Amino acid sequence: MAVKVKIPAQLRPATGGEGEIEVEAETVGGALDAVFAKHDGLRERITEDGDLRRFVNVYVSGEDIRFQDGLETAVEDGAEVTILPAVAGG
């Protein structure tokens, strides 16, 4: 499945400035692994021991994967995966 992974501005230094990365994957975890394969620096920013860090939310087509199957959540062709860390700036 072709999946679009959206990277928030604060994590873009780890992707060389890229805000949207197209990958092939069957699950959210697979999509993230494919992104990490391109930009390894992103891995430690959003995961810890293979799991998502607690302050990072990931959404597939608008729904939080925490309330679905986590990293095992299936992705459909054309799905948008949004990585969203908490931000406190005001």
Place this chain on the structure above:
Amino acid sequence: MKAPVSGADLIARAKAEIEEVQPTEAAAEIESADVTLVDVREQTEFEERHIDGAIHIPRSYLESRFEQFVPDRSRRIILYCASGIRSALAAKTLAEDLGYEDVSSMAGGITLWRDRGLPVVTPRSLTQEQKERYSRHILVPEIGLEGQMKMLDAKVLLLGAGGLGSPSALYLAAAGIGTLGLIDDDVVDASNLQRQVIHNTDRIGVPKTESARLAIEALNPDVDVVEHHGRLDAGNVIELLSDYDVIVDGADNFPTRYLLNDASVRLRKPVVSASILSFDGQLSTFVPYEGPCYRCLYPTPPPPELAPSCGAAGVLGMLPGIMGLLQALEVFKLVTGAGDPLIGRLLLFEALGTEFTELKVKRDPDCPICGPNAPQIADGDLGKFPDYDLFCAG
């Protein structure tokens, strides 16, 4: 051509032809029977005082509007005006021209009614200056006089008079939010002015709460500004929040955001929360127990090394302008009841692509603050985490 009659004769004739009731009789009827009481005076007279339960149809709109309010021709109707003249003429029109079968005019009008010691209501209204100032709100049916009054009665607390707080405070003040509380412990710095538009160059070095108050007072004298120059902490949060209806979160650090969340859930106060960094903004409205809370969305804050601030990472000046105004819009919706606030919805804005994305936020059944199994938390422990000391710096 008819022979001319004097106005006094016309009135006397009308009074002779219609039924009149005395105020005391009218009061008894209103009390016991099924009767429609109609005030036929002008708008300003009605606004000043009227009899409780009366519907208002000015005599000048009698023919065009009466049917709409009272479609039943056999209905018992009592009309009144100031002294009983306009209502007598109106009663004649209703009976003779419009076919109403049971119409009376109240003799002596509301003047005699009051002389008899009968009660009137004096509805709150806006002053002439306020009607002019808020006329563009009042013209909008979704707001109207009622919505404007709700805004004037509202007490809104802004957490932070910085990037987000500046535009939201200015627009909330302009819109006529009656009480604006401002919490900020900072002073205006030259580096703030690229985005914090409530402050200005002359006020560099002045406490932000004071600088914001000066700007608001110059914009709209209706607004009562309450300055809280200091930092929100576990010792003052409950007392500070208690006085307000809605909280606007524009804090620049995580500990304050979690503290505010925990206290607002305890007090069941809605929080309009936004955050910004570089080109990205986030916005949601947390209404305790109706939707998720901030901890449902973000169970834990990032460690300080992964939590950049605007001071460290930079932010586009227009970004807090957009997000702060969206916060003000959310406040408007919460206060007036108009529209659909962002409850259970997280709005992302990406400035470079000018792209909005909406995500769903659910209540977390395991939420330690608003979940069904949330433990009791002592006031002093609000906003804390087991490893709280690790991220006490914003």
